[in-house]
Amino acid sequence: MFEFMFDVDPEASEKELRTLVERFEGLKSKAAAAQARATALWAAKRAAAEQAAGVPARRRGKGLTAEIALARRDAPACGNTHLGMARALVEEMPHTMAALESGILSEYRALLVVRESACLSVQDRLTLDAELSELAQGFHGWGNRRVAAEAKAITARLDAAAVVERNNKAVKDRCVTTRPAPNGMVYVTFLMPLAQGIGMYAALKREADVCGDGRSRGQVMCDTAYERITGRGSTEPAEVHLNLVMADTTFSGRDDCPAVVPGYGPVPAAVARQLIGDALADEQAKATLRRLYRHPKSGQLVAMESAARIFPKGLAMFIGLRDQTCRTPYCNAEIRHHDHATPDRDGGQTSALNGLGLCEACNYAKEAPGWKVNTRDGDGTHTAQFVTPTCATYYSIAPPPPGTRITHHTIDLVTFEAA
Numbered sequence: 351m352f353e354f355m356f357d358v359d360p361e362a363s364e365k366e367l368r369t370l371v372e373r374f375e376g377l378k379s380k381a382a383a384a385q386a387r388a389t390a391l392w393a394a395k396r397a398a399a400e401q402a403a404g405v406p407a408r409r410r411g412k413g414l415t416a417e418i419a420l421a422r423r424d425a426p427a428c429g430n431t432h433l434g435m436a437r438a439l440v441e442e443m444p445h446t447m448a449a450l451e452s453g454i455l456s457e458y459r460a461l462l463v464v465r466e467s468a469c470l471s472v473q474d475r476l477t478l479d480a481e482l483s484e485l486a487q488g489f490h491g492w493g494n495r496r497v498a499a500e501a502k503a504i505t506a507r508l509d510a511a512a513v514v515e516r517n518n519k520a521v522k523d524r525c526v527t528t529r530p531a532p533n534g535m536v537y538v539t540f541l542m543p544l545a546q547g548i549g550m551y552a553a554l555k556r557e558a559d560v561c562g563d564g565r566s567r568g569q570v571m572c573d574t575a576y577e578r579i580t581g582r583g584s585t586e587p588a589e590v591h592l593n594l595v596m597a598d599t600t601f602s603g604r605d606d607c608p609a610v611v612p613g614y615g616p617v618p619a620a621v622a623r624q625l626i627g628d629a630l631a632d633e634q635a636k637a638t639l640r641r642l643y644r645h646p647k648s649g650q651l652v653a654m655e656s657a658a659r660i661f662p663k664g665l666a667m668f669i670g671l672r673d674q675t676c677r678t679p680y681c682n683a684e685i686r687h688h689d690h691a692t693p694d695r696d697g698g699q700t701s702a703l704n705g706l707g708l709c710e711a712c713n714y715a716k717e718a719p720g721w722k723v724n725t726r727d728g729d730g731t732h733t734a735q736f737v738t739p740t741c742a743t744y745y746s747i748a749p750p751p752p753g754t755r756i757t758h759h760t761i762d763l764v765t766f767e768a769a
């Protein structure tokens with residue numbers, strides 16, 4: 351269909367290479383524009399087909415955003431953004447689309463314009479699109495911030511009430527999340543209303559201003575936040591439930607394979623052993639040990655001592671430990687549902703083989719008409735096959751548990767619980 355030259359001549363001069371870098375940047379924008387057109391058309395065709403088939407309006411388009419995301423090798427939860435952006439560009443923002451299509455605006459900057467104008471009516475959005483294009487004159491020298499700020503300013507002028515309402519809606523999305531940081535650390539992020547967030551930060555800074563015990567400002571602020579939120583001293587271990595999975599050989603100090611904390615990721619062996627030591631030293635905490643078994647060939651988890659009898663809680667725990675994150679391809683969200691790959695109603699069993707750890711969005715997506723999920727367990731490798739309504743097939747293989755693969759057939763799960 352399309353044929354581009356993507357070869358890079360090793361003999362090319364610097365000037366030629368610079369030209370190539372520029373050209374490829376333009377191609378990425380053009381490809382993004384074509385992808386948006388294809389996406390919007392796909393959605394329109396799906397809607398027409400569903401209407402013709404008599405699908406009620408409220409049930410149309412179910413699962414389509416997940417299909418779009420998977421086709422882009424992205425997490426299904428991102429599909430909404432991709433489809434929303436495609437529709438906005440194709441139907442409501444001809445100038446922004448033209449800038450993307452000509453290669454002068456990047457896909458990310460087009461997304462910023464779409465995002466900042468999302469609260470506007472179609473008519474206002476058309477006005478913004480024309481005004482921004484007039485103002486930008488080709489977007490020369492405009493960075494990400496400038497693009498977002500100009501779009502935001504026009505949006506606020508066109509419909510101040512819509513912006514206020516959007517801000518009020520955003521308050522509903524307040525939340526706390528974590529993501530791993532290097533060296534056994536973690537980022538804890540609060541998404542909260544501006545005034546509250548700035549107030550919280552100012553309170554921590556005030557604490558650092560009056561402290562003066564030799565700790566750095568950052569250390570005082572972090573310790574204070576921990577003390578006030580947990581009600582414990584900053585040197586006391588957290589009063590929480592924490593699972594730690596490590597090979598028996600690592601537990602006993604015979605090797606240094608990283609352990610895994612579900613929801614966090616790999617933890618160096620030394621840090622894991624220290625966590626266990628701290629838990630054992632803390633009289634209030636109790637550490638319990640569970641033995642898990644892995645397949646001799648694939649190294650994947652195949653069974654869990656005793657807990658399998660506490661059905662279905664034990665089975666859910668086992669699936670959570672095996673899958674670690676949502677099993678839909680490209681989705682790494684936290685597991686919220688333990689679900690049947692083949693549904694109950696179609697004769698699917700409640701078993702480790704037919705069980706899958708999924709996030710909420712993916713669980714609902716796979717329930718949409720035309721989706722099929724199968725699991726198999728050849729050679730101890732748990733594989734889930736996702737087939738979409740357009741017959742695309744995606745595979746997801748359960749990740750390996752901690753420890754070296756060949757030599758250890760059991761691994762230990764250490765669970766810390768507060769008394």
Ligand SMILES: [Zn+2]
Pocket residue numbers: 426676677678681682683708709710711712713
């Ligand atoms: Zn998911």
